[in-house]
Amino acid sequence: MTTLEGPPMTDRPRIAPDLLAALLEAAPARVRRKLDAAPRTAEEWPWSCGDGTWTVAAGGETVTLTGTDLTEPGHVACTCLLGPRCLHLLAVAGLLDAVEDDGPVPETSSTPPASASTDPLTEVVEVDPAGRAAARAAWDAAARILAAGVRSAGSGPRAELLRASALARAAHLPRLSAACVAVAAGPRDHPTPAFDLSAYVADLTDLLDLSLRLGGGPAGDRPPPTRADVGVARRAYGEVGSLRLYGLGGERVVTASGYAGVVTHLVSVSDGAPRLWRVADVAPGDADRVTVAHGSRVSFGGIALSHRDLGRGALIAQRAGASADGRLSGTSATTAATIDPIPWDEGPLAALWERPLADQVADALAALAAPTRRSGSDLVFAGFSVVGPHPEGVEVVETREGRPHVLVADGPRDPLRARNLARIGLDRGTVLRVMARPVPERPGRLIPLTVSGLTGLPDTRRGRLDVSLDTLKWADPVPAAPTTAPAPLPVPSPRAEAALARVLSRFAEAGRETVSVDTAAIARLRAHHLPTGADLLTAVIAAARERVRTVTGESVVPSPDGAAVAWLAASTYLNAVRARLHALAWAG
Known part of the structure; x- marks a missing residue:
């Protein structure tokens, strides 16, 4: 038996969104208020696992979770007299991740054979009434949580999102289901360091955009939904x-x-x-x-x-x-x-390295900016000559065009790749073939996945090194300081769009009531030749501050739909601006 106190375990059970929504909705208001005040209370309780059953010591009571996927009320229990509508069970269940969407998939979602020139993700699909109902429920829940702000949202809005996720799952809309679950985690995580406001804004933008495409939101024209909007369930093969x-x-x-x-x-x-x-x-x-x-x-x-x-x-x-x-x-x-097998420079594999790197990077950046992409569309293939160590990894020069780049690790959670790059950086002059992924916001930086051209590799590796998986059989070196200063790489211009980003983030975190007129931000956008951004920011402020009169003359806040539409338009524009700035910076 294993026991844990403190941070969540990655092998904890997962709970179906509809079950968690039902538990939250059935709980008394006073219990939900206590949960909203401390949504991560159960993190401090001891969790134990044995024979496929988890038990959580919640003070004088015990919560029991049976199985790895909790999908029925009988899978969760508490010794409390109020259970299962008690704070103990809700606090425990609220920490669990959602069960993945791996259920049965209808025949219409199978992937037909396709030629290399077609992309099944762009195929236009028809959303049935159940799917449109799920999209409307998702839009309504997302618009309300935006209007209130994640800081004030509690178990009520979270239950709405989880219920919408369950409807989307039943309607075979896996991407919408996952988007609802992602946003629903915001109220739970906001009081903790685990909460990332920029990631939450991105998730909320994706949910509003997706639900609008699938039939939610106010009436009006919208682009036809595609298979990319529907998403791909785990068993949709x-x-x-x-x-x-x-x-x-x-x-x-x-x-x-x-x-x-x-x-x-x-x-x-x-x-x-x-x-x-x-x-x-x-x-x-x-x-x-x-x-x-x-x-x-x-x-x-x-x-x-x-x-x-x-x-x-x-x-x-x-x-x-x-x-x-x-x-x-x-x-x-x-x-x-x-x-x-064949080497990278022979036969059909050699074709991957024939396109100019600049063209490959442009396509990869576009794929990385898209919410859904096909396998490999974010990768580039190029030849590089090692210049030497770089503070961020390895400085290299592209062999065709002579442009400098840096091979980097994927953040602090990628120690093996960082060690391998430190060793590769000592082999100055080595010519490598690299399969890599560009980092959009860091021009000239590539995360290498696999490289060939290194000497001294075992025969079983066939001349290739998976940089994040294989270990070079040399002692870990102390990276030498570069003999010359690295060639300067292009960096993005000052972030003129940051003024718009601040307002949208404040709106998402604290709600429409905190949005005020920001003439300085509007003027800055216009001064930096972003007039559309200025117009959209003006629309967001107006929608957030809008009031309507009732028949009795009272001033009240209108439906959140108008504010959600304005916020979504501005957030979509902001993402497009950032993607364009990244592309321009990469192009130099």
């Missing part, structure tokens, strides 16, 4: 026929929400055009799970390859299954057999 797949490499995944594992990237070639795919093993867990997943067997067509070997191998798959966004999965009819 359709047959894509036969594929000749070549492994490109893998990367570690460790998320703040408690998931960890490995993603392996592959490429197939059809009609002369390369098409990228991925095979993932990501599940609840911490960083220790990455090593296990890297060496575990891939469940795909009966092959006996680990993720480590698949990233360097090759295979032929018959009747392969795939999702619309490029995730591969073996169906009951899938068969696969290994074939001889």
Whole structure:
């Protein structure tokens, strides 16, 4: 049996949104007020696990959670006389993450075979009445929590969002369901250091935009929903026929929400055009799970390859299954057999390195700015010559155009990649081929996934290093100081749009009542040639401060729809401006 006090465990049970919503709605108002005052009280209680059952010592009472996925009322219990409508059970259940959307998927959501020139995510879809009802419920809940502000939102608005998530899940709208759950975590996390206001604003923008596209919000014209808006459930796989797949490499995944594992990237070639795919093993867990997943067997067509070997191998798959966004999965009819792999600079793999890096980066930045993207659309492939160590990683020069870049780690939770880069930086003059991902807000910075061209690698690695998964067999060096100052890299211009971002963030955190006229911000936007931003900010302020007269002459706050529409328009514009600034900075 394991026992824990303090931070949440990544292997705690997960709760269905509709069950948590029902528990919150059934609780007496006085209990909900206590929960709203301290939504993370249960963090301080001892949690114990044994034989698939969790028990939480809540003072003199005990909360019991049965199973890994809590979907029915019988899965949660408390010894309290008020249970299950007691504070003990609600405090415990409120800390749990939501059950993933992995239920059955209707036939219409299978992925049809597609050529490399088509993108199934752009296919226009029809939303049925149940889906439109879920979208309306999601919009109403999101508009109300925006109007009140996450700081004041409590268990009531959270229950509305969770109920909308359950409706979306039942209507086979996995992306809308997940968006509701993401925003619903805001009221719970706001009093803690775990809350990130910028991430919450992004989640709220995504939820409002998505629910509007799917049929929520006020009447009016809206773009037709696509498969990207619907999302891809975990089991939404359709047959894509036969594929000749070549492994490109893998990367570690460790998320703040408690998931960890490995993603392996592959490429197939059809009609002369390369098409990228991925095979993932990501599940609840911490960083220790990455090593296990890297060496575990891939469940795909009966092959006996680990993720480590698949990233360097090759295979032929018959009747392969795939999702619309490029995730591969073996169906009951899938068969696969290994074939001889090829180097990166030969045959169909060499085509990935033929496009100019600037064009690849532009496409990758656009993909990273989109809420949904196809596998591999955010990756770039380029050749670099190592200049030497850099304070952020490794300074390199692009071999075709001679432009400087820096290979960097993905933040402080990426120590292995940082150590490997420190060692690579000592091999000045080495010419590398790199599969990487650009960092939008840091021009010239690339996060390398896999590199080839290093000397001294074991034969089993076939000349490649998965930078976040493999360890270079040399002693960890002390990075040498650069012999010359690194070449200056382009940086974004002063953030003129920051004035708009501050108002939108204040609105989302504290509600419409805190928004005041900000003539200085409006003037700054116009002075920096962002007149549309100034107009949208003016509209947001007007909508937040709007009052209407009742038949008796009283001044009251109107429906939150108008303010939500104005806020969404301004937030969407802000994201577009930032994406454009990032693209311009990368282009130099």
